[in-house]
Amino acid sequence: MHSDRFPFALPHLDRNALARSERGFLERIRREPSTRIAAVYDRQLAVVPAGGGETGERLRWFIADEFPGFLREHPETLWLYLGRQDGVDVVAIVIPELVEGMSTREWRTGVVWRELRQFVEGGAWSECEVALPAVALANWHVTALFCGRCGGRTQLSQSGWVRVCENCSVEHFPRTDAAVIMAVVDEDDRLLLGNSTKWPRNRFSTLAGFVEPGETLEAAVRREVLEETSVRVSDVAYWESQPWPFPASLMLGYFARAVSHSIVVEEDEIREARWFTRAELRDGAERGSIGLPGATTIARGLIEVWLAGEHRL
Ligand SMILES: [Zn+2]
Structure with a gap:
């Protein structure tokens, strides 16, 4: 969509x-x-x-x-x-x-x-x-200045989109690390947002995390939500993506359906996680008591689509 x-x-x-x-x-x-x-x-x-x-x-x-x-x-x-x-x-x-x-x-x-x-x-x-x-x-x-296979020096090729090893000739391509970012919604249409330990206390955003080797994107959504908040997720629906090169991520945006409610946060990463109704989030954002991610981020895109009731699961 x-x-x-x-x-x-x-x-x-x-x-x-x-x-x-x-x-x-x-x-x-x-x-x-x-x-x-x-x-x-x-x-x-x-x-x-x-x-x-x-x-x-x-x-x-x-x-x-x-x-x-x-x-x-x-x-x-x-x-x-x-x-x-x-x-x-x-x-x-x-x-x-x-x-x-x-x-x-x-x-x-x-x-x-x-x-x-x-x-x-x-x-x-x-x-x-x-x-x-x-x-x-x-x-x-x-x-990528050195070859990951033999340690030899690499040379730029194909206008900057490939590096080639001078020693073993293997081609190296730019990396993109897949990360999932998800708006988790419960049956009362409330949205689960978290406050990262790295942010000011009033800033809330969607949960996110890296995809592990050998894992599907859907499994990564379920695992990350469970790890960070103990909330269980059933249906997972892809929305859109955003390049996020800090340093090399691609954010894949999802809506996800929660099938449990109680929250236990993973304290190293998440200070607090909460269920929001639309009225709570709108009022909090308008009054400034809740800070939301920037307008051009996929996190904000997910939140805005949910606020407008346009998400599909
Ligand atoms: Zn090499």
Whole structure:
């Protein structure tokens, strides 16, 4: 079921996967004056801050000539092809801390940087489609410099979407770690939300957790709800997904039907979990006594669909 409340399911970025795997493609595209280049540094993105009256920040787009030559042409500077958007090729450059011992700090101080999480919460949807894979890929390259099979060095390939071992030639692909996030609803149509030990005491959100090897997504939903709150779940229905590269997750969103009510929280992760009626949650959120996740998160999407009574189980 698609919901207009949560537009991640409608991509406007063509990843152009056939073209990007051609040898030399990225080297050619990144030099084209029409190519838009996003800059990434340490999980942050170069942005143009929102002016007065504007909603949301925008990515700052560069062309190749705006980067100093030592940075642009150095073989260790990471370039990544992201795809085509509105008929224009979109590329990312990952700015290193140092290039041959020279700090890139001076260049970086001329740019406004924003953490990905903050940028996503700012709400520029079309640009999140670029920002998310840019930072996700940059995160992966940092951890994939050596082959997991033989320990040899790896080389970037296919415009940044593959790394190939120089020694044993095995191809390594970017990782995505599956995580489930679920809105658990009881027969009185109340919603189960939890307060993480990492959050302020009044912030409540849907439960979530990682999928384990050899486990189905449905089993992961049931196991995580049981582990975190002792609530048992029967029916599980998929809703939508959201890339969540902190550092490499994909959030798979579910609605789930509870078949038990009493709550015993797993105290290391969850400080408190509660059943909410719609009136309780709406009133609490309006008065500010309950904090909810940001408008662009899948957690909030699940909550809003339940609030509107549009969920299906
Ligand atoms: Zn190898």
